[in-house]
Amino acid sequence: MAVATAFAALAAADGARAVAVDNVDPLIGTGSREPSIQRGGGAGATVPGAAVPFGLVQMSPETAPALNAFGAGYAYDDTRIRGFSPTHVSGTGCAAFGDVPILPLARAASAPPTRRPTFSHAGESAAAGAYSVTVGGVRVALTATARVGAMRMTFPRGRAATVLVDAGGSQNGTDRATVRIDPKRGEVVATARSGRFCGAAGNAYDIHVVARFDARPRAWGTWRRATGAPGAEGGPFAVRAGSARASDARRATGRRFVPGGLPAEPIRGARAGAYLRFAPGSTVEVRLGVSLTGVAGARRNLAAEAPARVAFATLRTRARAAWARQLERVDGPPGRVFATALYHALLHPNVIADVDPRRGWEPRSTISGWDVYRTQFPLLSMSYPEQARDVVRTLTRQSCAPRWAIGGRDADVMVGEPGAILLAEALAFRVPGIDRARTLAVARRTLEPPCRSSDGGDSGVLERAIADDAVGRVAGDPALRARAAAAVRGLDLAARDPAAPQGLVEGSAGQYAFGAPFAVDDDPATVARLEQVLRRLDGGPFDPYAGLGNEPSFAIPWIGAAIGRPDLTADAVARAMALFDATPQGLPGNDDAGALSAWYVFAALGRYPLWPGSARLVTR
CATH class of the missing domain: 1.50.10 (Glycosyltransferase)
Structure with missing residues (x-):
């Protein structure tokens, strides 16, 4: 029987060399060769968006109708995007997270549209620590730190510039959703309660997001589930122009489609969100501090990891460098398949606690x-x-x-x-x-x-x-x-x-x-x-x-x-x-x-x- 000692093993392959970050292709595994798990398939369901190794935040698109997206929120065959969310789980056969999606629209809007904006892979690019795509005419670039997602939106010249913050947009629905706007600070605070991973009843979590924009909005308002409405993704919604706060509560129900698995039921739940309108043709950047403990923690994470003085390009460079350091620790064969496999293996388990340099270690989740x-x-x-x-x-x-x-x-x-x-x-x-x-x-x-x-x-x-x-x-x-x-x-x-x-x-x-x-x-x-x-x-x-x-x-x-x-x-x-x-x-x-x-x-x-x-x- 041939055996090897563990610690020498990962540097022992013939012709092996340190894995190159440039070989990572996060789009590998985002599609489905054979959708049905009953026929030996199941999409790879990997997250294509921006992340750092083991980070809480994976800033990534949520596509629609997401029939093969599972926990990633993204399916390669989709052609529409319902937003960009800071939380995901890569590769699971059950939906999870996808909390507080942010959707830019090159038109005036005050609530989530029934018909989502389109994108194509010709305008899409993904690399370790970075993602970009053109959706509905808006150029979106993403990067991330461990607890912060950064998003830059370039709106077409002369077109309206609207950003929707959907506090009730989690993949499995939300039981509670609240949004607050501070237009003078260019800030939106969103909180939501979601969970129900793989149908489990006991894993509810609260997510807190502080979204800080680099420009003040010209107009703003909120929406929530209309009185008596079931809380479906397409509404109906009650809109209040100039409002700075909205909240809703409704126990989430329904489940997303799993090919070869249980039949889908429409997601229903609490719905609340904010809209912000900026100068036509603007380039707007937003940074999302994320916490599972509270708004104060989200603010600390934002201040510690992505303060305003640090440029978007610098954050992106740092994310790439973080991947390079981790990938270089394993010697392996050249090429995209191995590099991306190692990359995918290092997305989880995630940090779960807020920034605290005194702690000396990081509590983990997605285990x-x-x-x-x-x-x-x-x-x-x-x-x-x-x-x-x-x-x-x-x-x-x-x-x-x-x-x-x-x-x-x-x-x-x-x-x-x-x-x-x-x-x-x-x-x-x-x-x-x-x-x-x-x-x-x-x-x-x-x-x-x-x-x-x-x-x-x-x-x-x-x-x-x-x-x-x-x-x-x-x-x-x-x-x-x-x-x-x-x-x-x-x-x-x-x-x-x-x-x-x-x-x-x-x-x-x-x-x-x-x-x-x-x-x-x-x-x-x-x-x-x-x-x-x-x-x-x-x-x-x-x-x-x-x-x-x-x-x-x-x-x-x-x-x-x-x-x-x-x-x-x-x-x-x-x-x-x-x-x-x-x-x-x-x-x-x-x-x-x-x-x-x-x-x-x-x-x-x-x-x-x-x-x-x-x-x-x-x-x-």
Whole structure:
């Protein structure tokens, strides 16, 4: 069995060199090769807009109708834009964030239009830390810091210049929305409550945005949901010219379209916003300080990271430099596919707290446990240990490690105890700066009642077994590992119809039979099943072969090298890598907060973290 030591692995590829920031193409993965997740597809759903590594803000367009946008808010096939928002999650199969979109219009308007302005890719450009597009005749340029989004709008000469600030425009709707205008300061303060990530009821968050313009508006006013109206995106709205405040409250309902998933229901909720009119043909810049704690925090973030004296071009240059520093920490093959995969893997987890230089570390969120424990978190642990350290410190602030943290709360979606696996991996890779005793204690506690879950059907059983084995490895606890092995044997997945999905989440029995690599043996029957499941790599959750676009299949190409058949691994990994390319349709499935992209990073480097809770990497 070929294994490598972890810390030497990411600089060991033949011909590798430091990753160049100029090779990043954020438009890769924004389209959809096969929309339906039931047919092995799912858009990459990556965010094309401006961000810095691990930043809270990802300043990016919200397109319409967004049928394949998921959490990114952007679908490459769309031709209309409903605004530019500072908050997103990249690659998830559920909508999230998209809060307080800002929409420039080259005409007089006082509320969101029913027909959104158009854009084309001919007028669009994306790079690390920067994005620009022409929408409805207005040239828009974006950049960002960790907690601030910056937006420059150049309106056509002689045309009206209107900017809409939509406090109720979150992707999943809002329960409360409030907007206040201070025309003398050129400032709009917007607050909103949203959430409902993947339908979860307990992950509501409050977002606070201070939008500071570099010019005073000539006219202004507000809108809100009309009395008795359901709060639909297209109105109707009640408009008040000259008003400086508007608010609304209505519990959000409905859900966005997911191809192959649940049917869509119109989003309804609280609606309130502001309009500002500037001199015709103006160039107007706005900076959005963002906070999940309060307006005061948003103001501090704005003052600390993007004060007015720092030019837009300087912010953009700093964002690019931040990406260059992070990308250069990994040596890899040249070209756009690898550079962009590493870029996508470094968008999350995000900083979540306001600026505070006394703290010494950054609390994190968008911690996609079930997705990232297989690939992205091991990548962080090896090459970005300060980020892994902050994830561990965040997870261990609670008695039970969260499953899926978003907006500073546990959405409790997916199955198993992935938080415990992340903690075990940090211990295995010896991430510096963590309290090892506390980390192990929280991991152990997460595996037992009342923390231990019982949902998820057979997938839940398998995922809990993986967590037991991972923690058992780092704790040197044979009883935990024995419990894990017994649970996998009890499922007897190998005896089932390999195409059967019953009791399994986002995968078939043929895929999940290799989902716990610690329990896979090398007998001839196992090898025969592995050869069968590797015949194709683009399957869906009802197929008897692997589907590299989703996490249950991530380990399958690497199993051969662990059971004495490195030829199977070499062939399968090469075929899997061919599913990725440098086009908007260049990802074979949802990127899931960088998990799929991190798989490609490891594959291109020829090494993979096959056993959670172990620092050993299998090689191809």
